[in-house]
Structures are given as C-alpha cells and as structure tokens.
Amino acid sequence: MGVMSETISVCCTACGRRHRYTAPSYPCVCGAPVAPELDPRGAATAVTHRTWDEEWVAVRCAACGAQSRWPRPELGCPCGTVLSVPVDRAATGRTGRTPGSRVPAHRAVPIRTARDAVTAAVLYLRGLGHRDVRRADQRPLSGIGLAAPGIVVQVDPTVGPASVRDVECLWLTAMAESARGVYFSLAGYAEDARARADLLDVPLFVLDPSGVPRPVNAPAVALDATAG
Incomplete structure (x- = not known):
C-alpha cells in the first residue's frame, strides 16, 4: 500500500x-x-x-x-x-499511515466543540488502557455518556459547572453497571459536587482548552498516575 x-x-x-x-x-x-x-x-x-x-x-x-x-x-x-473529509474506504481498517515523526503524539486535541471534548476524553481513556470506548447505553441527564469494560464516563461540554446531582447520577449509573464512574467537565464543578465526588470516590477531571484532562480531586490524581 x-x-x-x-x-x-x-x-x-x-x-x-x-x-x-x-x-x-x-x-x-x-x-x-x-x-x-x-x-x-x-x-x-x-x-x-x-x-x-x-x-x-x-x-x-x-x-x-x-x-x-x-x-x-x-x-x-x-x-x-x-x-x-473523504477517507480512503479501501484503506479503512487496514494499516493506517504512520506520520514521519517517531515521537508519540500528545494524547490531546484542542477543544472547540462538544465533539472535541468527547475525543479528548476518549484519547485520555485509551491512555489509561481502555481501548474499547463506546457510547453508553444509558444517556446521562446532561452531557455525553461513554463506556468501556469496567468504566462509565460522563463528558460535560456545557458552560456551567457540574452539579452534585450530576455526580450522584454518574455514581449510581456506574454502581448499576458494577463499574467505576469518571467525570470530565469543561466548566469545572460546584463546590458541593467536588465534596460529594470525594466521598463517593468519583474521579473528576477538567478539560482545558488544549484538550488535556486535569485531575481536580484525589481520586482523579490517583487515576491519572496510571496513565501511560
């Protein structure tokens, strides 16, 4: 090829x-x-x-x-x-083009749209070893739900901080799936939401404009330490 x-x-x-x-x-x-x-x-x-x-x-x-x-x-x-943009369908699924640089690409994309926020979260999750990331079967009250074996994720691209209810709903959904919940937000979290996440051991990340997830509580710091 x-x-x-x-x-x-x-x-x-x-x-x-x-x-x-x-x-x-x-x-x-x-x-x-x-x-x-x-x-x-x-x-x-x-x-x-x-x-x-x-x-x-x-x-x-x-x-x-x-x-x-x-x-x-x-x-x-x-x-x-x-x-x-048109993709070579004959090549789709075959070996993809490897760019000339051998330096591993950064696991981030600049965030301009809600789709970019989802992409940034998927990139990060794959860095944690979750390769089979898909759209979650159950849609969250706000944002976009993703799932992979053992993990349930909520990506919130809205301009308002995530609420304590958002965190609790993610935790309940994850419990029902015998999985762990992880939250990614563009606008951060309300103070009571962060406090509840600490109690429920829910990792909270903020996506900065460059697309890099920043851990904002202790469970997220611990999870981030496992990233490759």
Whole structure:
C-alpha cells in the first residue's frame, strides 16, 4: 500500500471555497502516532446530522497492528458549513499511515466543540488502557455518556459547572453497571459536587482548552498516575 499525502484539497459543497486539509494523528496504545488515509479523489460532503457510528473510522497501527476507532476527519468552512473529509474506504481498517515523526503524539486535541471534548476524553481513556470506548447505553441527564469494560464516563461540554446531582447520577449509573464512574467537565464543578465526588470516590477531571484532562480531586490524581 502506498503512503497517501498528509494534505489534500477539500472543496466546500456550499460556497465552493477550496481548503488544504491535513489529517490529524492520534496515539495508538503502543505510543506510535497513526492517522486515517485520506482520499484526494473523493468529494467532501456537508454534515447535516450526526450518528455515533458514522462519526468514527477504523485505523490500524502500522507499528503494532492494533485497530482503533478515531473521529472521522472534518473541516469547518468559514461559510459555516461543516464538511466530512473523504477517507480512503479501501484503506479503512487496514494499516493506517504512520506520520514521519517517531515521537508519540500528545494524547490531546484542542477543544472547540462538544465533539472535541468527547475525543479528548476518549484519547485520555485509551491512555489509561481502555481501548474499547463506546457510547453508553444509558444517556446521562446532561452531557455525553461513554463506556468501556469496567468504566462509565460522563463528558460535560456545557458552560456551567457540574452539579452534585450530576455526580450522584454518574455514581449510581456506574454502581448499576458494577463499574467505576469518571467525570470530565469543561466548566469545572460546584463546590458541593467536588465534596460529594470525594466521598463517593468519583474521579473528576477538567478539560482545558488544549484538550488535556486535569485531575481536580484525589481520586482523579490517583487515576491519572496510571496513565501511560
């Protein structure tokens, strides 16, 4: 399989403006950066609605052969249209392109949208060894629910701090699944929410704009210490 160019030209379906797009790389569990194969002959499509399965593509690591699902490449045009960048479907699921640098990619993506917040959480969870991260069966009262074997996660991309009720609901959901609950928030936590999380041993993380999860209580510090 030939190595595809890292950058392709993408034409907006709404305004006709052309953009140069470079596929982001993500860290495999082995540490090697991988990126999806782009299709320079394909046409971008406007994103008009979203479904969980359609937002991810399978990429296999050239270094270790592990296959993971990563966010489908997207590009925001200044006209307001969000474009789904064409991916080489023949290469999807095969060995993905490994960027030239051998230095492991940072396990973070800049957060501009709720989708970016989910991606940042997934990257972090994979750094903890949770490879099979999926959308949770039970939707939380606020934010987005994720799950992996032994863990239930809530990602809150809203502008208000998470409440004590949010923390308690996550804890109850995790207990029902015989799993551990972990909370990621963009806006932080109310004081009583942090106090309750400490009592319930729920790790709390704040996602900063760079996409790096910052532990804000003792259970989160302990969990963060296990990250690879």
